[in-house]
Amino acid sequence: MSFFQLSLIAAVALLGPLLAFPRKWHLPMVLGQLLAGIAIGRTGLGLVDAADPTFTFVADVGFALIMFVAGTHVPVRDRAIRSALGSGAIRAAIAALPAAAVGTLIAFVFGTGHAPLYIVLLASSSAxxxxxxxxxxxxxxxxxxxxxxxxAVADIACIVALPLAVDPPNAARAAAGAAGVGACALLLFFVLRRLELSGARRRVHILSENRKFALELRIQLALLFALSGLAVAGHVSVMLAGFSFGLVVAAVGEPRRLAHQLFAVSDGFLGPVFFVWLGASLDLGALAGSPSMVLLGICLGLGTLLVHGSLRLAGQPLPLAVLAASQLGIPVAAAAIGSQRNLLQPGEAAALILGAIITIGAAAIAGSRAARTFAVPAVVGR
Structure with a gap:
């Protein structure tokens, strides 16, 4: 990997903001970045090699940071959210039941033997x-x-379950690794909470802001990478390390300055590198040459909408049920992990992404419909 290639990656990743610019489309930036990677990677022009060790490692760093930022965005400190947690958890559990039936059926029809993976995909949501x-x-x-x-509940549960579902023969090893990462994350919560209550974190914040040291960012990144290293040693994805540490930071409280710094590092550089790498690693040629994989992606996407849409029977408005069906992190992680470990059939990783794109399109439409009923008028200040 050269600086010219890195420059190319940064340039083509601008397709993300370009597609996300029209507000009425409600498209996430990652969609454009994935398409950019597809254009310059294995499927397209072949200008970058997703198998390059340097490219892969930088992408892994970006993946850990993306999931960390996603974890910090879960409003665990919001009292209103906590009061709704019980009902939300019940709905997430209800969705898991049809997900088990539909996921097993899809795996049987297509003969992939990946029923546990499909069940997790169908039950997941993307915070x-x-x-x-x-x-x-x-x-x-x-x-x-x-x-x-x-x-939030579905996202957390599926992130924990994904490493076990992707590689069932090594589920026990992955479970032990996941438990180790979770235990360390819990320990970090108590340590960081203690520092917050004692005022030590506040003093470091003031010193860092006055002297331009960026101490909080440095410390958080050091902890994130240490937890990611533990995850790799325990044979689980850095996704779990990033998201669990993000939840810890969200529970303790994230300073606004740190949030801005993380946004710059993640959304400005390392995040786009990961999504371009993922797009570059996908072989859509294999998908195009295998109608069954195209049909698999369509079935996964429509199956996810069916599973979450069935919650309409439990009283959830259909636009909100479809919105909750939108996927990103879990299919992306499944494609990345499966590709790295050669656990998926040719074209299957691309099929997972195709299914996710279907749910994203449906969520964009559902979001617009939900705005007609559930939009809260903005309060205009005096």
């Missing part, structure tokens, strides 16, 4: 997608809060 849509459309009310809590 990284849903929360920004809820904020941008100014959705509010008890039903929206319950849906937000449902998405």
């Amino acid at each position: 990284a997608l849903v929360l920004p849509i809820v904020d941008s459309l100014q959705l509010g009310g008890p039903k929206v809060l319950t849906t937000t809590a449902q998405v």
